[in-house]
Amino acid sequence: MLVLNRNFFLSLIASTAVFSASAAVADPTLSIMSFGGAYQSAQRKAVFDAFTAKTGDKVVEQEYGGEIAKIKAMVDSGNTTLDVIDVDAPTLQQGCDEGIFETLDWSKIGSQSEWLPGTSSECGVGTVVYATVLAYDAAKTKDGPTKITDLFDTQKFPGKRGLWKNPATNLEFALMADGVAPADVYKVLETPAGVDRAFKKLDTIKKDIVWWEAGAQAPQVLASGEVAMTTAWNGRIFNANKEGRQFKIVWDHEILDSDLWVIPKGAKHVDASLAFIKFAVEPQTLADMTKFIPYGPVRTTAAAFVQPDIATSLPTSPQNMTGAITLNNAFWGDKGDEIRKRFTTWLAQ
Amino acid sequence: MTLALPHAGTAPSVKRAVRRADRPARRAAFLLSLPLLAFLAIAFVVPIAALFTTAVDNPETRSVLPDTLRALAAEPSAAVPGEPVFAELAHDLARAGKARTAALLGKRLNYEIPGMRSIVMAGSRLAAASSQGPWRQKFCDSDPAWGDPALWAAIRRNGARLTPYYMLTAVDLQQTPSGGLAPVAPEQRIFLDILGRTLLVAATVTLLTLFLGYPVAYALTLAPPLLGAIMMLCILLPLWTSLLVRTTAWVVLLQSNGIINDLLIGMGLISKRLQLIFTRFGTVAAMTHIQLPFTILPIASVMRTIPVAQLRAARSLGAPPMSAFWRIYVPQTLPGVMAGCLITFILSLGYYITPALVGGPTDQMVSNFISVYINRDLNWGLASALGVVLLAVTLLIYGLFLRIVGADKLRLG
């Protein structure tokens, strides 16, 4: 008899994971969970505080590391204590498919057509776009790389390269550097030959790669001189520069991905939560966010509200979008596990 | 109850009477330990039982496609079933789409056939959109995969309540269509390698902590009280800082422009900076540092129980200092050595943050994959199966260990 199924696990985790969240009791108080750090602090300044000032509804903040297991555990336990959660795109897709998130009434938010392609769904409302980009330290390298092909050109740019220890983004960069048109990247990757081609391209610089795993490591290896250039999340580079670094982003063939607002299944204050999301994705609110962190607004109508000097450092600015693609989370949902295993064996070869 | 006096001179009956007289005390002792037993049951036995069941539990296909499976059973020999099965499939998928359970099935089948997630989701949308057959035609037109015997074999296979899939995958095996076992494709063979490297790193770290820690433990026992207290503080101090902080400290030490390289270059020992970080060396060095106290403490506490007279006796009997140390002192520290090494070895099996931050490309450990499968992929079956394999290997090593050195040789002080 399988009396001990995964629900048992889930409720075990749930009882600990969201224990603190149950402190939020007063009715107009919204419990909101995001990724913490500089990102959440930008949200606090641009969104949470402004929302409370405008509506009087209080916001209680939670932080997490993006673990969908935590959300699933809470929902499965039947006691959803969070109202709104900021999730990344793979989490949105998985949670939406599996019914962990509520279906949203878009009429209470706005016209879905104003969102960049792939940054909205029946469960989630896109909030920012961030990019995986190539970056280098201008303090150490005067004539740095300018194109994604330079990542693979160890003749012209000797030295180690930092790459995320994950096949996602790397296979895409490899194919684009190998001449595949941005629009065709996933069409090529769908085929076994395409995956082979991407790995073959990575082979050419394999011995020069320093693999990083945590997002904070990318600026760290760049700052310490461990690598000549590295791929990184653009927000991390921005933050390092705020601390005095002179890192430069190579705005060529960036890979975009988005964060989205969702309401977990069984949330207690759906109307207030929808009101919050509507406020959080107002063009002006999104534009305010960019003052604190260089993540692009996902709503096309917000572009007009962004200060011009800030606009140049956003991944969504037209001049930064050369050859840009959006990470295909459906592809990685289908093939991710298989390709990750191959990636692991490839690393060990 | 009357207490019969035992017949004098018959030892067994005396023993029995004594045991009977002790019974209330034993019962009280047992009652006192009940809270702990209950705690152990909840915190230890139940989760491990859950781990084992999760590793073989297979509810997705049965719960999402109950009618399809029933119809399939009526066509036991069909590689690709006929219209009745497809009609039930449409019915099941439409219902699953409404209940948002189609993704569960898609994810489950996707483990065995990459791409099935999308196929099932599309199938569910198709079933919801049309009200009428012919379903076989419609499904196969929308995606030829529905006509693939491999897909239907997977569905049939997963109609079972239990599945060997996770356990087999955790050891790089798969079921062949004929029901036999075969290794998975070479580029998918990762878990045995990873298990091997996890064991290797754990063993290396254990030996290093022993070589570095044993003399320290010995010095600790010989040191006068004040110096001993200071040494003990230095040994324990790293335990008061978080794992992440200690690992980050190693990043600073090991990186190419870091302190160790600066020192070596400054002393003129090397001319080209060494790659220390992002290597196996980095992993082992950082883990050894973190694990040292766990090895030292049991050894030191056993050493403290060995009287000075032991070594003196050996010397007086004719043993030179080194011989006395090896023949008399070292064997008596073995219980502590065994305990310390076992603790370090088992703890080392669970590392993944440290290898991720200072390790090389081949330093991903089993626990790293367990964490990814639990937190990101929600593939708890495979995570549990990997946990079961790790647990089994650990128990095996522990068993061998006890077999070789004897359970009485394990002592913490």
Added chain:
Amino acid sequence: MNAPHTLPAPPKPGSPEAIADATSFVRFERVRKSYDGIHFVVEDLNLAVRKGEFLTMLGPSGSGKTTSLMMLGGFEEPTFGHIFLGDEPVERLAPEKRNIGFVFQSYALFPHMTVAENVAFPLRYRGIKGTAAADKVAKALGMVHLGHLAARKPCQMSGGQQQRVALARALVFDPTLVLMDEPLGALDKQLREHMQVEIKQLQRMLGITMVYVTHDQSEALTMSDRIAVFNDGRVQQLAAPEMLYEQPANSFVAGFIGENNLMPATVDATEGGIATLTMGDGSRLQAPNPAGVAVGAKARLAIRPERFFIQVGDARGPLNILRGPITDMFYLGDHVRLSVAVGGDKPVVARIPVSQRRPFARGETVTLGCAVTDCRLLEG
């Protein structure tokens, strides 16, 4: 004021002159030991051990006896002075090169080895292997009546048995010298007395030289050929048990060995080795003066309790007479123990055999007699 010496002082016991002995086998010469460079645990130790003798170092704890033994065993180095084993100075020699058997207070058996392996341990370093070793082990274990327990581990044995194993291990390699550091301290009284006899018999049978450390004087008296009484880092007296008892060299020895009445006295005159004394209460007594205490000097009169008798009628021969009321009394089967207030600061203790007289009454005045030759005058 110092009185002039009327007699040449005899050599002090333990001085180098006193130990210049042709038969000496182990010699401590002006050995001093300090751990901190300020306090000396052993002060000027001069001591000779004769070949084949059983010598006990006796003294209270902290008197330096164990440190002396450890220096002889090679586990401590003298700060000054020399130790000779035969004619060879050994104070810098490693313990394993001294060929000395050592029995420790805690036995120090090796817990991971069987009894036989323990006993065979010293043989491996002497190149004795195979059947030769097995024979020696069997013989040594037979000697201590443990041949049947050779395969046991030490932890499976009683304290007494472990002690015997330690003994066998210290004897098996025919050492030139066996040292024992309070080896019977952990045993109960009966077993201890039994082992005392057994160790003594073994020592006599094998003719080995033994140096034994204890703080138990009855043990020392039972076993020793000679006893070195230690106090404050010095040997107070080195003599045979009887000598120590009958002719203690000083007040410490007199008080430490057996029971003694030590009464303060002043020397009035000394003639023919017999001194006339004035006691605290003004009474006058006589005593032999072998230490040559000068006239006018403060001294102590030592009288053993069992040397008193109840004096009836007139004194015959040279007797000392003490009178006083009984303040306390205990009946002890073979004798009665009396406390008699004879006028000093403390009552004297007398042991009167029950065959001589009983009963006594508390408060009764008794006359205690004691032959002058049973008294002894000591420097005070």
